[in-house]
Amino acid sequence: MYRNFAVQQPLEKFVAQLDGVQSAKPVIDGRTVRVELQLKQGADLRDIYEKIATEGTPMLGGRELQLELKKSSNEKLDQLWSSMLFKVAEAMETRQYSKIPAAMQQLEQANEGLTVHTEMDDTNVYITMSDGKASKYIVLPRIPGTLGVWPNA
Structure with a gap:
């Protein structure tokens, strides 16, 4: 419960407001934070990763960041x-x-x-x-x- 309120919700809110992100769902598992992302057409993937990794550092708590991109391909x-x-x-x-x-x-x-x-x-x-x-x-x-x-x- 603490993890949900202290880490997941703030991280989800932070990532969801990034330019190019349609939806985000962080999943915290021990030493990793996996963020399931649905990106908008034309999103800047490197910029999104960089912002999560740098500006989101306090929310990551030293855990490894992994992005899981939902399929938007054809x-x-x-x-x-x-x-x-x-x-x-x-x-x-x-x-x-x-x-x-x-x-x-x-x-x-x-x-x-x-x-x-x-x-x-x-x-x-x-x-x-x-x-x-x-x-x-x-x-x-x-x-x-x-x-x-x-x-x-």
Whole structure:
């Protein structure tokens, strides 16, 4: 009960008011805070993560922040992302992050109506794909030696 009033509710209120967030539901589990997010079309994923991680620090209480993005994609975007998995996984595994924007830009140029935005910070690589109707948001943790299926991709 204390956790609900002291941490979850203030964090939920804080995240829900961020620009680009449609809804937010924080789930606190021991050493992690997982925030289930539904983003609006055109949301700035890196900015949202940064604001939660920095301005929300008192509410996180030293716990690790994890974002769980609710699906706002469509079949076309999912297929386009699937076609890039090998290139992106290879760039992540070899820490050649500069290959990701180049690969995603090629995808954008080859698919009319597709816009792709890539960003990176100290902890994650952020990719946003949009076809004007739907958006696909991807957060790839920059954890050396970790390769597998990304839960939010």
